[in-house]
Amino acid sequence: MKESIFDKKWFAIVVFIIAITALWYAAALWMNGNQLVKTYERKNQEWTYSTIIAEAYQVKRPMLPPPHQVFAQWYKTVFDTKVTSKRSLVYHTMVTLQSTMLGFVLGTVLGVAIAIGIVHNRTMEMSFMPWVIASQTIPILAIAPIIVVVLGAINLTGVVPKAIISMYLSFFPVTIGMVKGLRSSDRMHLELMQTYNxxxxxxxxMLRWYSAQPFLFASLKVAIAAALVGAIVAELPTGAQGGLGSRLLSGSYYGQTVQIWAALFMAALLGLSLVTVVSLFEKILLRRRGVSV
Amino acid sequence: MYAVENSTVAEESVSPQSPSSNKRVMIDVKDLSLVFQTNDGPVNALSDINLKIGEGDFVSFIGPSGCGKTTLLRVIADLEKQTAGSISVNGTTPEDARLNRLYGYVFQAAALLPWRTIKKNCAVPLEISGHSQAHQNKQIDKYLRMVGLQDFHEKYPWQLSGGMQQRASIARALCIEPDLLLMDEPFGALDEITRDHMNVELLKIWDETKKTVVFVTHSISEAVMLSTHIVVMSPRPGRITKVIESPLPRMKDLALRDTEAFHALAAEIRAALAEEHAID
Structure with a gap:
């Protein structure tokens, strides 16, 4: 049978991107157009559909910026701005990445440590697990300023408070995944270890750590995305000078919707890259242990 | 060879295989019972087991599923605890024997660690007992050669066939030169041709190393082929119904399977199994 174009993987991807873009443009026209119509009517000016359509895609502070505006802003602040400049999106991304990575590493270590404790100690499971779960039911937006203020009181400022908030969000999936993973060892393998005392x-x-690894990597993908959210959220209420969160905040102060969307786009791109890197590590590690991927 | 009326006789029938009575008793089971408490009520997995296994013997447990043959092996290996009676292994409790690293246990599946190469898999028991790297290499070399896997050191388990994986798991059990080799249907998952081959290999290894082997099987010809003693078991409750001492030589080859003596022994085992089924 001849392979049709519909069977190609890229075809689905392209169609999906086109559909999203079309939907986005339609939504931008509707939202920005309504705003323009209201403005014209308030000023008692004449308007036609053709002018509205033309203007809706180049409003300076649109309700919903169309993709090309977002991309232009993103391109300008990434490639046409010096990296050292405060207007550079790369600069802000690096600031956020720094606390994301630190928080992710701390969260992973903490998560694994708690999981080991829980797996080896029944008392620890009963006393610790409820707190672990409760910690995640508290809205991070509510607790983030408290953490920043408390740590600020003991002179911990800058990247550390943000990393702590990232850690707070990222340890949880690691703990849950690792508890499951460390208990997933084959019964026969466990008995083998027992017969050898x-x-x-x-x-x-020799055993549990390896059987936990597939679970660990699944958790790490969730954890690194959570760490990024944590870092951005941490930058929101603290009046941080840098970071994607501060870009979002200043954008909303000054009604710079295009700036907000460019930062959001960057955050999504960063999240995607981080998860991809974790997947890559997973593949390399699994290949090294000889499992065909 | 004689039929056994009760288990006390069974106990005696195993040890006097050799004319000299100075052979050490390796495993001594007395009035042992094991009751599992399940949701459906108690299950008599083992009932009034009496058995003596001498050092250097090759003893097979044979019987239909549910007769407790694997459970009895697990009690010997300290993977289960009896609820009544007593058992001693090499003069101590199974737990002490396990703590003294007396056992090599071969499971139904190869149970190799997929993230370790064949060589590193064999190293597991040696690493656990803290042997030096040089000693580890020496032992692994020796036993991988013995099971014919000397060219597969660096392969991962998934790169080997089922029979080769099982041979690797036997090499792993032998590497620490345990006094007692416990094997739970190790060749059950293999095809008959591979199984025949493995039986011959196992006999050679046993003859070379002079280990005591306790072997669980549900294949009559395998039991005849390998054993010095065959313990026939029956289910509900799991118990020993007959212990047969093999009149065949210790070392056997595949040609022996076409002899009269081989068939006679197989027929005796089959009769013992059938007898119990009739009672069931």
């Missing part, structure tokens, strides 16, 4: 730590390093 392996100690807990030997069983951990």
């Amino acid at each position: 392996a100690s807990n730590s030997q069983t951990f390093w």
Whole structure:
């Protein structure tokens, strides 16, 4: 049978992108157009549909900026602005990336440590697990300013408070995944270790740690995305001078919707890249242990 | 060879295989019972087991599923605890024997760690007992050669066939030179041709290493082919119905399977199994 164009993978991707873009343009016309009509009517000026359509896509502070405006702003602040400048989106991205990575590493270490404790100690499971779950039911937006203020009182400012908030969000998926993963060892393998009289730590390093890895990587993908959200949220209420969060905040102060959308686009791109990097690590590691991927 | 009326006789029938009574008793099971508490009520997995296994013997447990043959092996290996009676292994409790690293256990599946190469898999028990790297290499070399896997050191388990994986798991069990080799239907998942081959290999290894082997199987010809003693078991409750001492030589080859003596022994086992089924 001849392969049709509809079977191609790229075809689906292209169609999807076109559909999203078309929908976006339609929504931009509707939202910005309504605003323009209201303005004309308030000023008692004449308007035609053709002028509205033309203007809706180049409003300076649109309700919903169309894709080309967002992309132009993104391109300008990424490629046509010096990286050291405060107007550079690359600069802000690096600021956010810094606390994201620090928070992610701290969160992973904390998450794994709690999981190990829970798996090896029944008391710890009963006493600790409710707190772990409760910690995630508190809205991060509510607790983020408190963390910043408390840490500021002991002279911890800058990247640390933001990283702590990232950690707060990212340890949870790691703990949940690792508890499951560390318990996922094959029963036969566990009995094998038992017949050889392996100690807990030997069983951990020879068996449990490895059987947990697929779970760990699944968790890490969630955790790194959560760490990014944490970093951005941490930049919102703290009046931070840099970071994608501060770009969002200043954009909303001054009604710079295009700036907000460009920062959002950048955040999405960053999140996507971070998850891809984790997946790449996963693949390399699995290949090294000889499992065909 | 004689039929056994009760388990006390069964106990005696195993050990006097060799004319000299100075052979050490490796495993001594006395009035052992094991009851599992399940949601559907208690299950008598093992009932009044009496058995002596001498050092260097190759003893097979045979019986239909549910007869407790695997459970009995697991009690010996300290993977299950009896609820009544006693068992001693090498003069101590199974737990102490396990703590002294007396056991090599081969499971129904190869149970190799997929993230380790064949060589590193064999190293697991050696690493656990803290042997030096040089000693590890020496042992692994020796036993991988013995099971014919000397050219597969660096392969991962998934790169090997099922039979090769099982051989690797036997090499792993042998590497620490355990006094006791416990095997739970190790060749059950293999095709008959591979199984025949593995039986011959196992006999050679057993003859070379002089280990005591306890072997669980549901294949009559396998039991005849390998064992010095065959323990026939029956279910509900799991119990020993007959212990047969093999009149065949210790070392057997595949040609022996066409002899009269081989068939006679197989027929005796089959009769013992059928007898119990009639009672069931």
